[in-house]
Amino acid sequence: MVGTKRITSIFLVILLVYSCSEDKTTEQDIEEPTGRSFFMGFTAFPYDYDVNALTETFENVIADGDIFLNHLDYGVPWDEVMNDLPFPEEVQNTINVAKNAKSPDTKIVLTTTPTDQSRGNLAKYWNNSGSHQPLPPFWEEKNFDDPIVVSTFITYCKRLIDEVNPDYFGYGIETNASFKKDDPAFAQFLNLMEAVYTALKVDYPNLPVFLSIQDQAFDLSKAEVLEISEMLVAHSDYIAMSTYPFLYYGDLTRDANPDLFADNWLEDFRNLDPSKPFAVAETGFSADDLVIENLGVSARSTEDWQRGYVEKLMNQLNALNAEFALWFVYRDYDLLYENTPSPPDILRVWRDNGLLDGEGNERQSYQLWKEWLQLPKQ
Secondary structure (H helix, E strand, O other), rough: OOHHHHHHHHHHHHHHHHHOOOOOOHHHHHHOOOOOOEEEEEEOOOOOOOHHHHHOOOHHHHHHOOEEEEEEEOEEOOOHHHOHHHHHHHHHHHHHHHOOOOOOOOEEEEEEOOOOOOOOOOOOOOOOEEEOOOOOOHHOOOOOOOHHHHHHHHHHHHHHHHHHOOOOEEOOOOOOOOOOOOOOHHHHHHHHHHHHHHHHHHHOOOOEEEEEEEEOOOOOOOOHHHHHHHHHOOOOOOEEEEEOOOOOOOOOOOOHHHHHHOOOOHHHOOOOOOOOOOEEEOOOOOOOOEEEEEHHHHHHHHOHHHHHHHHHHHHHHHOOOHHHEOOOOOOOOOOHHHHHOOOOOHHHHOOOOEEOOOOOOOHHHHHHHHHOOOOOOO
């Protein structure tokens, strides 16, 4: 995603204001819900870079949810943490945003990760130059389970928890889709996950600590994804999913019609460990056609299909007694995309996921979201 430096500077203004079965179930067969098991919320990813866009986004995601995701997928300030130095200003400002988002009426999910955006390599450097900066030479050749990497990342997680005091903490993002089971790097990564989870549970026994997993991977079969996921969730309090099923990895030209995938598409992952709570750490669904020629993507979608996904998602969450669900994004970020110099193709994937369109008009899915939000949390 885009770098955070410009967005973070705008956030500071905000602080001044806010110190798989194939059986299908028809709609007629679904009983009207009387409550919901799960908290509902968003990230505050803005639809443009200016102050008004971020202020409006921040206000709306607080008003239209009862949980809030602070997604610190920007890299790690490796040098500063290792040397017990203050965070770079860019990092501290972003953490301050997370701290000030906390309120008695809104749960906070705070996530970070030791991986870069490919999910298969060590996280880049986060400093005053912005997110995902090149690693300092000292870190370039280090493996995931290098003792210095392990101790530094544990310390970083603890500093984040101590500053923000979140209700839920995620220490790994989409951890299962970039490794083969027999890759040496996966064994090293699994060692890191075990070490971090064990250390955090000792110091924060009452804090839900989790890593998230994807339901799809380009280079793995579903059986392989499930096998790797089972190994990872041994080091997680929750089965926490990242799911964006409008883009089907098996056919990047398939329509995003939610009737094309099973109503219980998350059940196999939930069943990896029935003793653990289930959550959706990230999800979204495009309300418009997604065409990215350079990536071979041409997936037709509509506003009706987005609404159909929201309905399917909510019913599945209740069926699985989910803890929370977090939607990305609140409003289409057409303006942000247009105002990003040389935007990467990948940035287009989630551009039309908003429950509001690019002009701020409410979509059908927004109305359905609000209906669910008004149900009592059980």
